Amino acid sequence: MSKPILTVTINPALDRIITVDRLVFEDRAYIESKTEAAGGRGINAARVLTSFGATVTAITTSGREIGRKFEEHLARDTFGKEIVKIRHGIRVNLTISDRQGLSIKLNELGPALSQAEQNRLIKATEKHLPEASWLMLCGSLPPEMPPHFYTELIRVATKHKVETLLDTDGDALLHGLEAGPTIVKPNQSEAERLLNTALITRSQLVEAVQRIKALGPKSVVLSLGSRGAIAATSSEGILEVVPPVVNSRCPIGAGDAMSAAMVWSLERGDSFSEALRWGVAAGTASSKLPGITLANLEQTRETYEQTRITRVV
Numbered sequence: 001m002s003k004p005i006l007t008v009t010i011n012p013a014l015d016r017i018i019t020v021d022r023l024v025f026e027d028r029a030y031i032e033s034k035t036e037a038a039g040g041r042g043i044n045a046a047r048v049l050t051s052f053g054a055t056v057t058a059i060t061t062s063g064r065e066i067g068r069k070f071e072e073h074l075a076r077d078t079f080g081k082e083i084v085k086i087r088h089g090i091r092v093n094l095t096i097s098d099r100q101g102l103s104i105k106l107n108e109l110g111p112a113l114s115q116a117e118q119n120r121l122i123k124a125t126e127k128h129l130p131e132a133s134w135l136m137l138c139g140s141l142p143p144e145m146p147p148h149f150y151t152e153l154i155r156v157a158t159k160h161k162v163e164t165l166l167d168t169d170g171d172a173l174l175h176g177l178e179a180g181p182t183i184v185k186p187n188q189s190e191a192e193r194l195l196n197t198a199l200i201t202r203s204q205l206v207e208a209v210q211r212i213k214a215l216g217p218k219s220v221v222l223s224l225g226s227r228g229a230i231a232a233t234s235s236e237g238i239l240e241v242v243p244p245v246v247n248s249r250c251p252i253g254a255g256d257a258m259s260a261a262m263v264w265s266l267e268r269g270d271s272f273s274e275a276l277r278w279g280v281a282a283g284t285a286s287s288k289l290p291g292i293t294l295a296n297l298e299q300t301r302e303t304y305e306q307t308r309i310t311r312v313v
Contacts, residue, residue: 003133004080005049005263006162007042008125008153009060011110011142013093014070015039017252017291023098035291038073039093041138041167044256044294045263048282050079051296052264057082057132059124063111064089082124086117095292101248110142118149125153129160134263136165137181138256140172147171154179163266166217167259169193177215184217185259191222205230206238206312219272221262221279223255226287228280230312233272238313241276243284244306253292258283261300277307 015037020029046058057080062071066089074081088111097103113121129135135157137150150172154164163182166173169190177184191208192199199208205222209232212220218234228242261282265275281304285295295303 002055002267004055004057004128004131005134005136005267006125006128006132007046007049007056007058007136007138008121009040009042009058009139010113010121010145010149011091011140012038012040012043012060012062012070013091013107013110014066014073015093015095015292017095017097019250019291020096020098022100023096023102023104029098033291036069036073037292038070038077039292041256041259042136043074043077044253044292045136045138045260046079047077048257048260048286048294049264050077051294052261052300053297054264054267056080057128059084059121059128061086061113061117061121062090063087066090066092082128084117084120084124086111086113088112095252097250097252097291099249101250101287103250103252105252110140112144113142118145122152122156126156129157129162132160132162133267134163134165134182136167136259136263137176138167138259140169145172148175148178150176151179154181165259165263167255174215177212177217180216180218182217183219183221183262184212185221185223185255185262186212187223187225187255209238221276223258223283225251225254226284228284228307229258229276231272231276236272237311239273239276240310240312241280242308242310243280244303246284246288246303248287249290250292251287253294254283254287257286257294257300273309277304277309281307
């Protein structure tokens with residue numbers, strides 16, 4: 001029996017997803033469908049991991065009326081849940097997508113957490129660590145949260161010999177790197193903000209993963225959307241995975257599917273290059289699906305066969 005994988009989503013959301021016929025400036029669009037779901041990077045990752053057959057516990061927060069709706073949606077998911085109640089209501093995120101794959105994301109910042117609530121989150125995570133194989137720290141920190149919060153969780157996980165994946169942005173990413181996570185997975189915009197530089201050419205992307213790796217993590221995976229990923233690893237040098245060309249319908253959640261598939265692959269003993277291929281395949285397969293439907297193992301395997309991997313350095 002494989003050990004459980006933990007996902008932590010400190011700033012979850014009730015996701016409202018609206019699909020329209022086309023998104024055009026200063027012209028009307030017609031709504032084709034509306035859906036609501038329990039959202040957050042760690043929640044999405046937990047769904048993918050569960051569909052791949054992994055044992056998962058999702059640790060998250062919830063509060064007030066929006067939190068109640070969020071929990072109702074979350075109850076439909078079969079993975080384990082540890083919900084830390086907070087005083088304020090959680091956020092609502094709005095996504096508008098069209099048939100061409102264009103998306104607009106409007107995210108609320110989320111509620112501030114008191115020191116007591118932060119401590120309860122750390123305790124809730126620590127409780128599960130002795131049994132866990134991986135800890136996935138996913139998404140933004142709420143306003144006024146200390147930027148080293150993830151740093152603390154990574155150090156606690158390391159003490160318990162649990163591998164860590166960090167998928168966040170801004171100061172939380174910068175400080176989290178100091179704790180030496182197993183994998184850090186920025187997308188291009190997040191990497192540009194971290195390094196304070198535009199990344200345009202392939203050589204700049206290769207240099208970026210080397211620079212980020214020098215800041216502390218064991219491996220860096222730079223997610224490039226439809227162009228795949230470039231990774232600086234501790235065991236296999238610098239790798240690049242290119243996915244097949246697909247008709248992208250909704251890229252929302254594709255990065256979470258990528259994180260989940262990589263951790264699933266590594267947890268079952270695959271090499272980093274294999275895990276990277278599975279990650280890119282899951283992200284690509286998810287982007288082909290409407291709304292925030294995420295790819296299952298069968299859909300991912302089909303895309304995995306069509307990925308190309310090369311060793312850059």
